[in-house]
Amino acid sequence: MVRILIADDSPPVRRGLRTLLELNSDWQVCGEAVDGADAVEKARQLAPDLILMDFSMPQMDGVQAAYEITKTGKDIPILLFTLNLSPQIMELARKAGFRGVMSKAEISKIPYAIKALQRGETFFYACQTGRNQ
Secondary structure: EEEEEEEEEOHHHHHHHHHHOOOOOEEEEEEEEEOHHHHHHHHHHHHHHHHOOOOOOOOHHHHHHHHHHHOOOOOOOOEEOOOOOHHHHHHHHHHHHOOOEEEHHHHHHHHHHHHHHHOOOOEEEEEOEEEEO
16 A cells, blocks of 8 residues: 655645545555645654645745655655646756656646656656656
8 A cells, every 4th residue: 555645735636636546546645734844744744655745835835845855864755746837847846856747737647657656767747748758
């Protein structure tokens, strides 16, 4: 069972992601974080196998939260899931330790991204070109 932490400041987005993820019997949503600081704390408390994180959140954005989580030394794959995907954000995400980045406009690709991260691969999906980089 893969335990997934969802970090997004929007309750409807968190509910939608939970519903989508729980369609896969091998995945379990172990918790939800409402901002970046909450994501860092819940990552420590819950020890998820994977984190699905938004970029733009109050208190601490997703990039800063990823830096904090990777500083703990735990090797948790983190997937950035954002509405505002750009080449600059993709580069920031790579530097922050994200193993994958995708647009919220491509929600149907989430299962592919999670499976790639589970296999130890990266998933930097450029929705403008429709290809995995």
